[in-house]
Amino acid sequence: MTTSTSPLDVAKIRDDFPILNTQSASGRPLVYFDNAATTQRPNAVIDAMSRCYREYYSNVHRGIHTLSEASTGAYENARATVASFMNASTTSEVVFAAGTTAAINTVARSWGDQNLSSGDVILLLISEHHANIVPWHQLAERVGCRVEFIAINDDFLIDDEAVASAIQTHQPKLFAFGAASNTLGTEYPVKRWTQLAHDVGATVLIDAAQAAPHWQLDVQDWGADFVVFSGHKVCGPTGIGVLWGRESLLDSMPPFLGGGGMIDTVTTDGFTSHSLPEKFEAGTPPIVEAIGLEAAVKYLLQIGMDNIHAHERQLGSRADAGLREIAGVRVIGPTPKHKGGINSFVVEGVHAHDVSQFLDGQGVAVRAGHHCTMPLHNAIGVSATSRASCYFYNTIDEVDVFLQAVSDVRDRFAKTGRRRRSRESRSET
Numbered sequence: 046m047t048t049s050t051s052p053l054d055v056a057k058i059r060d061d062f063p064i065l066n067t068q069s070a071s072g073r074p075l076v077y078f079d080n081a082a083t084t085q086r087p088n089a090v091i092d093a094m095s096r097c098y099r100e101y102y103s104n105v106h107r108g109i110h111t112l113s114e115a116s117t118g119a120y121e122n123a124r125a126t127v128a129s130f131m132n133a134s135t136t137s138e139v140v141f142a143a144g145t146t147a148a149i150n151t152v153a154r155s156w157g158d159q160n161l162s163s164g165d166v167i168l169l170l171i172s173e174h175h176a177n178i179v180p181w182h183q184l185a186e187r188v189g190c191r192v193e194f195i196a197i198n199d200d201f202l203i204d205d206e207a208v209a210s211a212i213q214t215h216q217p218k219l220f221a222f223g224a225a226s227n228t229l230g231t232e233y234p235v236k237r238w239t240q241l242a243h244d245v246g247a248t249v250l251i252d253a254a255q256a257a258p259h260w261q262l263d264v265q266d267w268g269a270d271f272v273v274f275s276g277h278k279v280c281g282p283t284g285i286g287v288l289w290g291r292e293s294l295l296d297s298m299p300p301f302l303g304g305g306g307m308i309d310t311v312t313t314d315g316f317t318s319h320s321l322p323e324k325f326e327a328g329t330p331p332i333v334e335a336i337g338l339e340a341a342v343k344y345l346l347q348i349g350m351d352n353i354h355a356h357e358r359q360l361g362s363r364a365d366a367g368l369r370e371i372a373g374v375r376v377i378g379p380t381p382k383h384k385g386g387i388n389s390f391v392v393e394g395v396h397a398h399d400v401s402q403f404l405d406g407q408g409v410a411v412r413a414g415h416h417c418t419m420p421l422h423n424a425i426g427v428s429a430t431s432r433a434s435c436y437f438y439n440t441i442d443e444v445d446v447f448l449q450a451v452s453d454v455r456d457r458f459a460k461t462g463r464r465r466r467s468r469e470s471r472s473e474t
Contacts (some may be wrong), residue, residue: 073408230387
């Protein structure tokens with residue numbers, strides 16, 4: 046199953062993912078192309094989490110017994126591994142959260158409430174996921190600031206000139222944008238745009254949920270102030286994500302959630318918070334999930350992020366080219382030069398949900414709907430799209446199965462439409 050030009054031995058990799066050997070409900074081999082929503086877990090992650098539960102699970106920190114010390118050590122080792130994965134300068138900058146959404150909300154509630162006020166501007170891309178829109182709308186309602194958006198052009202792109210112009214026009218206090226679009230697949234120049242924002246004194250938050258699974262993260266090189274991503278999109282468990290922030294910024298921010306774990310002292314008169322990163326990790330943390338996340342990023346690094354990205358681009362390019370050759374299919378996104386392994390599309394006369402249901406009958410799992418990007422869909426004038434998103438464990442053969450299934454969708458619904466029109470014509474006579 047290895048492609049002739051792929052840097053990966055995909056057949057060997059697939060042996061690490063038990064679920065990929067299952068069949069779909071239709072009895073056909075599963076083609077899992079819903080990776081932008083969530084990825085599958087390799088045995089290394091499943092085993093690491095199971096081993097913790099079986100051998101050394103306990104609550105972390107403050108427990109002076111063998112199990113607690115073992116769990117604490119594993120939990121903090123996971124933090125160190127994630128810090129290395131992101132090229133953070135210190136583990137104090139790595140905060141475990143429930144996911145990307147929780148991490149962004151933490152920044153909005155803590156840094157945002159502290160630093161923004163009436164008249165300030167938060168600048169976003171129109172392609173943002175709702176997780177990087179709604180918390181800023183909520184902040185605007187609380188403090189009176191406003192949210193502005195940068196539009197895409199007719200080629201589904203946002204160029205440097207548009208970003209520079211918007212930054213100069215709005216002088217934002219915060220520029221928050223996704224490193225890659227979960228709908229368009231577009232990969233944005235994080236470092237360049239961060240510098241443009243910093244030139245006017247803006248703080249920058251990068252939503253790396255769609256970048257972390259595919260690129261080599263480097264928060265120091267990017268130069269951003271906050272970077273967030275989710276565990277379940279990098280072959281790790283659900284219920285955990287990462288908030289990275291500059292140590293000086295995090296240190297100046299008040300804690301968002303209060304309770305155990307985040308405190309230093311508590312009296313009847315008040316409390317003092319713990320130092321970083323515990324200050325932002327109230328309650329029992331996601332212990333086993335952190336251990337699973339560590340196993341996941343180690344697994345990805347062993348494969349090689351550059352190899353992953355190159356393989357996905359090959360698959361994405363083939364899918365893009367094939368979709369554009371099918372009559373009645375419109376690709377919603379830029380050319381392969383500008384994107385990774387995500388291809389969103391519409392089939393003329395067929396709703397995205399019907400497309401997804403038909404493809405499921407062929408064993409192909411794709412996503413249908415607005416993909417938590419309603420403003421983007423409104424801007425391009427479509428209510429819903431179908432989205433096929435590949436990952437490093439997918440194959441060229443699977444892309445071809447997918448393309449044939451999409452072609453069959455068009456043929457099937459065209460025939461259904463002809464039969465319906467024929468029946469209507471006979472009834473009229």
